[in-house]
Amino acid sequence: MRLEVDITGKTFRSAAGGTHEVLAPVKFALQSGEVGVLIGPSGCGKSTMLRIILGLDHDFAGHIARPPEARIGMVFQEPRLLPWRSVEQNVRLAAPGVTDGKLSELFRILELDAHRSHYPGELSLGLARRVALARAFAVEPDILVLDEPLASLDDALAGRLRDEIATLVASRPVMTLLVTHSLDDAVRLGDRLFFLSPRPARIVAEVPIGIPRDTRGETEIAAIKASLAQRTQGDRIERDVS
Amino acid sequence: MRLEVDITGKTFRSAAGGTHEVLAPVKFALQSGEVGVLIGPSGCGKSTMLRIILGLDHDFAGHIARPPEARIGMVFQEPRLLPWRSVEQNVRLAAPGVTDGKLSELFRILELDAHRSHYPGELSLGLARRVALARAFAVEPDILVLDEPLASLDDALAGRLRDEIATLVASRPVMTLLVTHSLDDAVRLGDRLFFLSPRPARIVAEVPIGIPRDTRGETEIAAIKASLAQRTQGDRIERDVS
Amino acid sequence: MLRLLSFALFLVIWWIAAFLVGGAKLPSPPAVLQVMIAEASSGALFLHLGATLARVALAFTLAMSLGSAIGYLMGRVKLADRLGDPWLILLLNLPALVVIVLAYIWAGLTEAAAIAAIAINKLPTAIVTMREGTRALDRSLDEMASVFAMPRWRAFRHVVLPQLAPYIAASARSGLSLVWKIVLVAELLGRPNGVGFEIGVAFQLFDTPRLLAYSLTFAAVVLVIETLLVQPFEARANRWRPRAA
Amino acid sequence: MLRLLSFALFLVIWWIAAFLVGGAKLPSPPAVLQVMIAEASSGALFLHLGATLARVALAFTLAMSLGSAIGYLMGRVKLADRLGDPWLILLLNLPALVVIVLAYIWAGLTEAAAIAAIAINKLPTAIVTMREGTRALDRSLDEMASVFAMPRWRAFRHVVLPQLAPYIAASARSGLSLVWKIVLVAELLGRPNGVGFEIGVAFQLFDTPRLLAYSLTFAAVVLVIETLLVQPFEARANRWRPRAA
């Protein structure tokens, strides 16, 4: 399985008139088992790119080759839960095949046990985001798309969930696209980092991380981060750290 | 001006039946010019506390003394913009007194110039959050309440905006309540940090920071953080760092 | 409890009003009740009410389901909206009388003609309401459903329908009342039974107690259905909404 | 453009249908047009149409504003809802004929009685729709308005009203059509002019071309208003909505 993204441009026409160029030509590919990370300033076009890749927006120039039968699990930037369905129903509706055991495990990991029967309106934002994570995990996706999945969570929980994502990615051949503002998350989870320019977004640097995820210790991570920081000073990051 | 919070308890009845105790007794006070920071695990009851303090929820046990005539500026955890009004209208509706100059300045700082006439549906989440910040700043509040204002923003922008908040707080006698998951933000902005327990939330530690905000350099901040980390290891943080 | 009280209040006001203006202008509750009982014990009430209710049920179901489907389509597909809109406005603004008369002329004084005519009268308002509801649907939830590859029906049932619920409720309530108003005209003009027929007769004889007896019986039936069926169901369906202050 | 095409299509279908079933059962478009022109050139059309439009406008405005206000109240305040609900159901399900007859009996065969009766018929459906809309309001935006101390009116205009807009649109469209159906009955029963009066005359003579001529004139007026006024306005008001696919 392979995801090929070849966007040559994307422009929005705003309601007030006027056009906004959001994506410059962007081209990359991702293999099964790989974690690609998109990092870029707020409003540069990351979410737009994800929507195009997932086929939610057809109004763009370019071409996307997505494995046709792939199951998709997505964490949107906002939770996008159904307010009229309980937490459990929300997950089950997206993942009808999920077993009771799997669901219980997910809820335990995400610390949602007490909220199974709550409606989304009765959740805090952090809880709602976790439900969105549970939903994406429950479908056992072939493509996992995460748009800032760990925002609004406290550090301890965010750390635990990051490890869970790593576990999931390691356990099955899943292709992952992660959008994040946290370099730490990017370095800990990513196989290839795509640094994006401000709007219109293009890839200013593609940084593969050679060390396998499970062997990255705190020292390696610190080293990668340092090297990244150094490169970013020189404004244009070129090739391959690690 | 002084804000006195004395909540003795808050319980939600969920729609599915069953009650959730969200707040344990919580008591603190805040002076004009002070920045109080609430830090606690996701879902512990921070937003609920803010809603009670602002008088949006009357169904609680306890008492809140809020300066009656105080103008409030609030950044909710989700942007809560009016989808049918443009960015500029959204700000002007909340702050009818704002001058054109002030507005332009705000939009410049928050990098929203290109989006003045956009509707919220045409914004990225980060942009929407910035509009919410602009709105809260535009009212020139006496009480500023920020519920994770810097989530979903890239680090560079978040840093600049944190400085803006500091500037605002310094420029006028405004009383600030900040909810954040970022210890860094807390230490850089706060005068007093309230560490909350998991639900039902109570204050496990109140940590005043003695060094004035504008004199906190990187070394001081690192020191405070280290001392905090140390205390948190011992699980119960007691009194006064710095 | 409160509802009952409010209803009792209504009766009291009516009674007082009847007392003040006189029975000729407004029959008092007991006078109307007496007619109701008389008609009920002769069985005529049930006969006519039954006939009318059957027509109402059929026409209502027909118009609501067809109208909702068309309205949904017009709300979703711009082309359908553009094409359908002039027809819709025309249909909306065709007088009930004309539709009923034409239906009878074409299809004879038959039950089918009556029901079709009633349904056609209700149809456009169902379309209009559902179209607005569909236009107001939240696209971000649609996207969610599509990303998670929810089957059409499941997405419709769990994502779309709950958003349309308030529109359906509004359209059903005012629609039932419209169907009821129209069925009476249809019965007046070409049916040998039903509440409309009886009201027509009562009107010709200017028998106001009878007029009110038949009118209120239907209202009573709806009141009972609302109280026992619709409102508990709605309360359940709306459990998720934050409680009003 | 498409709308025009669709309208032309309607005329063609009508014409063919008239040709097939014969002029006695369905007059052809030219036959109806001829009557329209004749009535227009004699001035009668404008006289009657004017009278009816005035009644429609008055009753509609009255019912919509009052009904929306009550519906809003009932949607907001639970107590008002509980108390008002039985009355509402009763009012919804009172036949138009009965309301009109009672109004004429109490207030005389006057213009005021007619307009009041029409308004009362439309009132409950306006209430029902607005109540649903109010119940579906987004509380988080209310909270925003209250935190920023928006004055009541500004909050209503900018926070609440846009959320109610689709309900108002639905209620206005189907409401106008209801008012139009009812005004005809009111004119038929006790007014000396208006389209309903003319339709009554045409009906007594079984003059179908005339019946259609008068019916369609109103539909045409609404069609023009919709096309030139309402829809451009709606398009503007809905600019913020993500465009449909």
Add this chain to the structure above:
Amino acid sequence: ARAADTIRLAVQKTGTFSWELAAIRSTGLDKEADLSLEVTELASTEAGKIAMRAGSADIILSDWLWVSRERALGAKLTFYPYSSALGAVMVPAASPLQTLADLKGRKLAVAGGAIDKSWLLLQARMKQDGIDLKSEATIVYGAPPLIAAKALDGEMDASLNFWNFCAQLEAKGFRRLAGIEEILPKLGAKGAVSAVGYVFDESWAASHKDAVARFIAMTRKAKQLLVTSDAAWEKVTPLTGTTDPAMLKTYRERYRDGIPRRSIDDEEKDARVLYRVLAEIGGRDLVGPAPELDPGTFYHAVPGD
């Protein structure tokens, strides 16, 4: 024995035709005439026309004015007299109004709308005296039952209504200012004219000639029965909607007065005269394209006329 001829009738439930039908049924006149009557009871007068146009009825009650108009427009209907009862102008007992001329400047309620025959005839009559009632009096149109109620209320100075409502008012002490049949002679009629009659399709009548004849003979017997037999009358009283003996008496008298007794040719001649009067006052809207009563309007094929 061959099967009885079936005739489908659409009747207004509260009309006098349903009285006759009740009498026919209870005395078996229909069997006697070898007719099988399929009666659809309807709640309004217009419903009959719909039934006829929809092909759901063979015979309905309507007037020759409409029949002539329909004939001119292509529908070959025909008419046979049923009743000559017409409306009347009624005033309260204590009213100062004494003659029709006194209506000038008064508030007159007219039942049945602007094209009601009685109303048109009244206007024509007043025109002869140089009074344009339509502009010189305040006219209020309304549905007949409503007009009757308004008259009782005293909201109107005078009211012109259908004969059965006039009978109601009479029983309540109202005074007849003038019956419309009384003004007919001044308009050129030689005697009582039946405005209302059985209406049926010409071709249907041609193919059911005998049945039609038997039907008409049967209804004549029924009318006679209602006038002469108290027992038969008693049977129909529940249909009148009243139990008041005074009102019942008035009903019966008026009903009797309305039974047509003239030859069909005389009726047709007078109808022709009145048609011209109506055409003049009502205009093209009323009578359609034909300035004269359509020749085939009256049905002549009944033996004994």
